[in-house]
Amino acid sequence: MDFTEIAEKRQSCRSYDPARTVEKERLDSCLEAARLAPSACNAQPFTMYAVTGDKAKELSDHKNSGMGKFVEDCSTFVVFVEDSYNAMAKTGSVLTGLDYRSIDIGIACAYLTAEATEQGLDTCIMAYFSNKKVQEILGTRKKIMLVVAFGYRKADDPQRPKKRKSADEIVKKI
Numbered sequence: 001m002d003f004t005e006i007a008e009k010r011q012s013c014r015s016y017d018p019a020r021t022v023e024k025e026r027l028d029s030c031l032e033a034a035r036l037a038p039s040a041c042n043a044q045p046f047t048m049y050a051v052t053g054d055k056a057k058e059l060s061d062h063k064n065s066g067m068g069k070f071v072e073d074c075s076t077f078v079v080f081v082e083d084s085y086n087a088m089a090k091t092g093s094v095l096t097g098l099d100y101r102s103i104d105i106g107i108a109c110a111y112l113t114a115e116a117t118e119q120g121l122d123t124c125i126m127a128y129f130s131n132k133k134v135q136e137i138l139g140t141r142k143k144i145m146l147v148v149a150f151g152y153r154k155a156d157d158p159q160r161p162k163k164r165k166s167a168d169e170i171v172k173k174i
């Protein structure tokens with residue numbers, strides 16, 4: 001797939017096939033793509049927790065984790081946890097008032113999910129969850145930024161047309 005095809009194909013999956021698990025090699029390719037993502041001052045101010053097995057079972061208990069009910073059928077997650085800036089990124093962020101860490105994590109997550117699409121996987125990026133509960137499951141007190149559900153969508157879950165602002169609304173050519 002070229003990149004435009006990946007961008008068109010990637011969609012938030014909320015209907016996972018519980019019978020299919022994500023192969024380790026495919027997940028590793030996604031983590032590697034995210035590792036290669038650019039970041040302000042090359043700080044890479046995050047850790048990606050690749051969560052499978054019993055810990056994934058805990059995360060998929062949506063009553064606890066606060067995520068959507070659909071995660072019950074997921075057995076693989078990647079959780080972005082915020083780390084410290086390096087000195088240069090911290091200075092830049094203070095001087096500009098920009099939150100470089102959120103930007104960096106967003107870019108890495110875009111790489112992660114784009115590679116997942118290339119690998120034939122389905123994903124859902126989530127920023128709505130119980131920070132405390134996810135921290136407890138991971139065993140960290142650092143800020144949880146994003147949880148990404150991984151899996152294969154059910155056979156009857158269709159590819160949806162994209163609903164987006166028009167180019168006129170979102171692009172200004174000056």
Ligand SMILES: Cc1cc2nc3c(=O)[nH]c(=O)nc-3n(C[C@H](O)[C@H](O)[C@H](O)COP(=O)(O)O)c2cc1C
Binds near residue numbers: 125162
């Ligand atoms: C930062 C961020 C947070 C999101 N949080 C959630 C979430 O908590 N739960 C959920 O079901 N989808 C979540 N989404 C998915 C968006 O709703 C989705 O990307 C958007 O509606 C566009 O649809 P598409 O991803 O299928 O193209 C999130 C997406 C992003 C980028």
